[in-house]
Amino acid sequence: MSEIMIRMTNIHKSFGQLCVLNGVDLEVEKGQIIAIIGPSGSGKSTLLRCINQLEKIDKGVIEIEGVVVTAVDTPGVHAAPKEQVRATLNKTGMVFQSFNLFPHMTTMENIIEAPLTVKKMKKEDALSIGRAKLERVGLAEKADAYPSKLSGGQKQRVAIARALAMNPDIMLFDEPTSALDPELVGEVLDVIKQLAAEHMTMMVVTHEMGFAREVADRVIFMDNQNIVADCPPKQFFDHPEHPRIIAFLDKMLSNKAQ
16 A cells, blocks of 8 residues: 655645635655646645745645644644654755745855754765765765755756755655746756656656656646646646646647747
8 A cells, every 4th residue: 555645734824815726635655746737826835845844834734754743623632742743844855936045145155054953963974965965966066065055956956956955755846947047957856757757756747748747646626725637747748638638738738839
C-alpha cells in the first residue's frame, strides 16, 4: 500500500471576505509529482502555502507523513505537539517564485544558514552538504558569489539547493519559473526533472504545460476555490472533460502561439 505523504481534508481559507479555498481534499503519495495548474486567483499558491503553515487555514486538517500538523475547527482532531510539528515541517522544502535569497550573503552562506540555525549542524558538515547541493544544481563554481551577481535562473537553482540542504522528504515549488526570462526557464526545470527522476515527492504550481505533461504523475486543476480535476497528464491534456479546463487549455495554447 502506498504511503501518504500529504493529506489535506476539508481545507477552507479566506482573506477577509475573499474565499480562496473552499473545502479542498487532497492526498499525495510518496514519490508522486503533482502539477497544480489553473487560472490566477484559483487558490493554487495558497494551497501550497497552507501545507507548511505560511498561511493559516480557517478550517480543516493537514497531515504530513502521518503527523497532524494543523487541525482547525475539526472536532475530535488535534495537531501533534509543537516540537513534532516543527520537526515534520522541517522535512518539507519550499521554493518560491521570487527566490527569497538573502542579498548580503554569498550563495554558500544562503545554503548553509538553515542547517546551521535550525538543525544546529557543525559548520564543516553544513559546508560539505552545501558543496554537494551546489554541485547537484550545476553551480559548484558560484559558492562565493552574491545573489546580485547571479542570473535569475542561477538564483532559482541556488534556492532549490538551499531547500535540498535540509534533506527534505517533500518539495513544494510555487511557480518556480514565472519570474524568469524565457531562455532561463529550462535550466530550472531541468533541475526539477532530475529530482523527479529520483522520485522526490513534489508539488509544483506551474504555468509550464509542457513540464506538467512530461513530468507530472497527476495534474490538479483548480478553479473557483477548489479542485476541478485530478487525473493523469495524458487524460488531462488529451481528453479534457470539464468545459472550464477546455477553455483554460485553449487560452494557454493560443497565448503560447502568439
